[in-house]
Amino acid sequence: MFVAIIGGGIVGIVAVVGRHDDHSDHSDHHNYSDSNVRDKIALMEQEISDLNKKMERMQRSYGEELKNDVVSLTDNLMSNKALARELIGSENLNDTTLEDKLDIISAATKKALVKEQKRLDEIDKTIARINQIELGSDNLN
């Protein structure tokens, strides 16, 4: 999911820059006469380099943020160890990636909520059934 944050994006860009390096032979630029073009190329290379650095910073920052958020989520999960065990069962969250942790917790809580809501509904339905009983009724159905 978060491929760019985790690092896939950068690899792609580095490859593009690499391919450019392979066939553009920067060392020969000065052998060509048009200084305007050379300046333009230099400017674009600088821009690419800056953008690359900016992206690397962004990735690091976002990656760090994701890590902190997932740690906070895991801490909240473990605030009730019994329920946490009930929720995620025997799955070992330590061995999973941040993204998997997030997915496991998210899916488990959604499932648990549906289950709990069903139990609440069952209580309400039973109360309604009980309240409908009148003397003379043979059963509750």
Place this chain on the structure above:
Amino acid sequence: MAPRKGTVKKTPDSIINQHDSDLSVDFLLQTMKLDVLKNGKSDTKGVLARLEKYMLEIVQKLNSDSQCINVINAGLMNHGKSSLFNSLLDSDVFKVNDVRETVVNRREQYKNNIFLTDTPGLEAASEDDEEAFNTYSRANYILFVHTLRTGEFHAKEVSYLKRLQSLFPGNYLSTHLGIVLTFADSYTPDEVYAIKQKIIYSLKEELGLSDIRFFEVSNSRYQKSKNETNVKRKESFLNGSGICEIRKFIEEYTLSWQAENRELKQGILKNCQKECADLMTSLKEPLNNRIQYFEKLKNQSCEVKAKFKKMDKEINKSCSNLAKKVQDLDKLIKKWKNDVERY
């Protein structure tokens, strides 16, 4: 059956003799409460199913009991309570003696759903009085037996009637109490009338009760009617015994008492339903706590996911931007190389 006022102490003997649903209903309610207390958190589903089952049992008990009529005797020892009931039953099931024979309540079926309960004579022993009073609260009708031999009411009888009155709400007793004057054959109608007037006066002055029904009976006449072979004399003894009048009265009022029972049981059922619903509602509390915990985690995980989806989009956008710039640079260099080679 009388609407109960206050709590009446229940002894094991009365439990055996009453065949009454009230104790079972109380027991089931207590069982329900204990079950919720013990298993409510760990086994909500199981507890819920059991509570529903208990309620079914309660309804069944209330249903069967609402048809049941209890006619109960009351009065001092040796005033003829057991003899009266033996005559009504036309059988000697209740022990009769000058010494105290009835020490616990004893219940016998009179007809279909009608039961007669013989109680210990009042004044004999305080625990026996308790035994008797426990039963009165469940009476559809109380036959207070007084022997004409002692004349007007004794102070103790007035005192017991006051206690009896305290068991019931409002003027319930005035319509559910009959005074049975025994040994009517030993006195002239005028003598009986005089004693009766004194009793009526006591009931009104001491207890505020008026229009109380009176029955004059003679158990000896009834016994004579059983042994008499002459049809006319047999009939005369029987009519003079007053037993047929009581029998007729009981049968006439059965439907009305059953309707009262039903109304009372309906009230008990409503209370049980409320208690059961409260217990079931209490099961929601731990579930709500769990839901709160799960909701918090779900919301947090959704927020984290949304946040990082947005960040991922930003990075992808920057990536595309960077890729485009690299592509532009590539094109420019290629074009520049071509130009240089051409010239």
